[in-house]
Amino acid sequence: MAWFIIIILCLGSLKAQLLDTSNKTEPDLEERLFGLLLRLKTEKVYDTLLIYGEDCAIPSLSTGLQVPTVLVSSGTTNFEWNFSSLTLILSCEFQAEREQNYRTLMKLQLARRLILLKGNAQPATVCDFYSKKEQYNIAMVKENFDQFGVVYSCRLFQDRRYEEINLFEGSPIFIEQFRNMHGAPIRSFPDLSPPECMAYLDPKTGEEKYTGYVASVLNNFAKKVNATISMQMHLAENKEDISFVNITNWASEDLLDIGMSEALSFRMSNFDTISYPYLMGSFCFMCPLPDKMPFSDIYLAIVDQAVLIVLFVVFCIISVMVIYIQKKSWRALSFTGVLMNDICVRAFLAQPYPFPRHLNGKLKLIFIVICFSSVITTTMYTSYLQALLWAPPVDPFMTSFADVEKSRYMMAINIYDVGAVQSLNVSEEQVVVLDYPEFTHLRDTFNDNFIYPVTANRWMTFAKQQNNFASPMFYYSEALCVNYFDVLSFPLRRHLPYRDLFEEHMLRQKEFGLTKLWLDRSFLNMLRLNYTSLKDFSPPAPEDCIEVHNxxxxxxxxxxxxxxxxxxxxxxxxxxxxxxxxxxxxxxxxxxx
The missing domain is CATH 1.20.5 (Single alpha-helices involved in coiled-coils or other helix-helix interfaces)
Incomplete structure (x- = not known):
């Protein structure tokens, strides 16, 4: 019995030691995790904790950090994430996060994730799993983290998919994965619409390259992050006409990463597949300059009906007075005598007329009035006539779409702008819908039988091209606009992991003035690459002479x-x-x- 009692006491003591060891393990793990979370906060500040899963040591740490915490024990949310973007995601185990809301996934795609691995979960498997979901800021710790202090961090552009980091070393746990892409491809497709994107052959390598104020942004971004641009030309095998509409659709279908074109942003319900606005302007019509008044109409234009009536009344009054004073009788007045008075007709035309020898004071005053009237009227009409013959007036500018319907011009639009123009309430008889190549040909050759929709950026090249014409042909009408606030953005796929880097690069280039430089040099680049010419499309200037028909x-x-x-x-x-x-x-x- 004594030996039995001794054995029981030893077993009890051993059990107490084991229980004490198990009780100390959990606090040690929590303490080490708490230190890791503090270090992550010093590397990059976070102000919200999002915890997926349950039954682990992580939720108890939030009280010590004094950070707002959201617990998602089910692994997914049934609402759209609208909290701060400075979020740190904690998972109690591998695949504890099972988020289904795609809007929440987009907003949390770049958030840092710390995962507590249990059982036989391997870091390489975890990195592969999250890389397929395009979530790359992943760090992991195992249950023995309190003993070894090892953190596993996923690395995208390395042969080994993860890196072991000792907590006591100074190596960063999370890094900017896409600051250096090590030659990884960026899938794109060019929209060859000058001056946004223009193709040319590199004289040194013989490769096809692209330039323009849209293409240059993507080219410079690829150089900055050490990436390559892979043009997905196979997408256009079954497409006859490629435009920004197709490229925007391909980006929304995840067939492209960044489109080398303008994004279709008109009437979009959401902007998940386009970037932050790159350029803003207007989308209006370029209209032919008003026609000059023909010489044959100038003679009627200088004659105002009201003035003619006044002159005719004055002529009749003076003619009556001359006849009455000379004859001293009302019987001498007749209809033909008044209208065809020899003295008054000649005097009003500033021609010499017979001057009576014996005049009384009344006739002298009347002849003085006739003299001044003839000088004023002939001088006035002669000056009007000479001025208008030297510089004929032009028709009034069109200030509304009602003026377009009254004019001789038709409205030429391409098939991609039909929806935008339909909102203008323009008569269908006034609109001509053309294929994109035919539309660009008419617009580029300055066919003045139509008015054309054009963006403010594209108009800059037309304005510079017209500087080489004998006389300008078109003007940019801000009174006739499809959209006064036109936005130029890039097509992006929905879950692009380096969207923030690209948008930051895009805005920095604009801030440094490179965008303005590319816009100013657009016409010269088009001229250098044979996308336009210096040909004068203006009609020959009329001769400075008056012909018989005038x-x-x-x-x-x-x-x-x-x-x-x-x-x-x-x-x-x-x-x-x-x-x-x-x-x-x-x-x-x-x-x-």
Missing amino acids: LYWIFVMYFTGLGLGGFCFILELITPLRPWRRFRLLQRLRIKN
């Missing part, structure tokens, strides 16, 4: 006046015969009697 209204007024004068002459010939006819009639009556 004198149409002059001849109309001339022959009208000539006919009126002939009619009055006939009346003068007929009038003296009336007394003679009366005399013959009286003689016949006397003979009969």
Whole structure:
């Protein structure tokens, strides 16, 4: 019995030691994890903890860190993550995170993750699993972390998929994986729409390369992160017309990483597949400059109806006064005498006229009025005529789409802008929908029978091209716009892991003035790469001479006046015969009697 009691006491003591050891293990692990979380906070600040899973030592650490914590024991959320982006994700075990909300996955894609490995889970397997989900900021610790202090961190661009980091060393646990991509490809596709993207052959290597204020952004980004651009030309095998619409769709289908083109952003419900705005401007119409007034219409343009009526009334009043003062009788007034007064007609045309010898004071005053009236009217109309013949006035500019419907111009649009133009409430009879090649040909050759939609950035090249014309042909109408706030963004696939680096690079290049430099040099690059020419598309300047057909209204007024004068002459010939006819009639009556 004594030996039995001794054995029981020894077993009890051993059990107590084992229990004490198990109780100390958990606090030691929590203490080591707490130190790791503090170190992660010094490497990069986080202000929210998101914990997936349950039954582990991690949730109890949040009280010591004094950081807001969200516990997701089920492994997924049923809401969209709208908290701060400075989030650290903790998983109680491998695959404890089973997030299904794709919007939450996008917002937490770049967040750092710390995973507690249990059982036989291997770091390499974990890194492969998360790399397929395009989540690369992964660190892991095992259950014996309190004994060895080893942290496993995934590395994307290395042969070994993870790296063992001792907690007591100074090596960073998380690194910027995509700062150096070690030649990894960036899948893209070019939209050869000058001046955004233009292809050329490198004279040194013979390779096809791309330039332009859109292509240069992606080219410089690839150099910055030590990547290569892989053009996915096989996507265009069954496509006849490739445009930014196709490229945007391919990026949304995860067939491209970054499209070398403008993204289709019109009427998009969300912006998951496009970048932060790169350029902003307007999307309006380039319209032909108003036509000059023909020479034949100038003669009528200088004559205002109200002025003519006033001059005619003044002429009639002066003619009546001259006849009455000379004859001193109202019986001398007649319709033809007033309208065809020899003195007044010549005087108002600033021509010499017979001046009576004996004049009273009243006639002298009237002739002075006639003199000044003739000088004023002839001088006024002569100056108007010479000024308008030297620089004919132009038709008014179009200020609304109602003016477009009244004009002779048609609205030419390509098939990709049909939806945007339909919102303008323009008559379908006024719109001509063309294929993209035909549309660009008409616009690039400055066909002035149409008006064309164009972005403000593209208009800069047209404006510089017109500087080489004998006379400009088009102007950019900010009164006729499809969209006053046009945004140029890049097509991106939804879960692009280096989206933040690309957008930062894009905005830095714009801030440093490179974008403005590329925009200013767009026309020169187009000219150098034969995407445009210095050909003058303006019509030949009209000769500075007046042709016979320009004198149409002059001849109309001339022959009208000539006919009126002939009619009055006939009346003068007929009038003296009336007394003679009366005399013959009286003689016949006397003979009969």
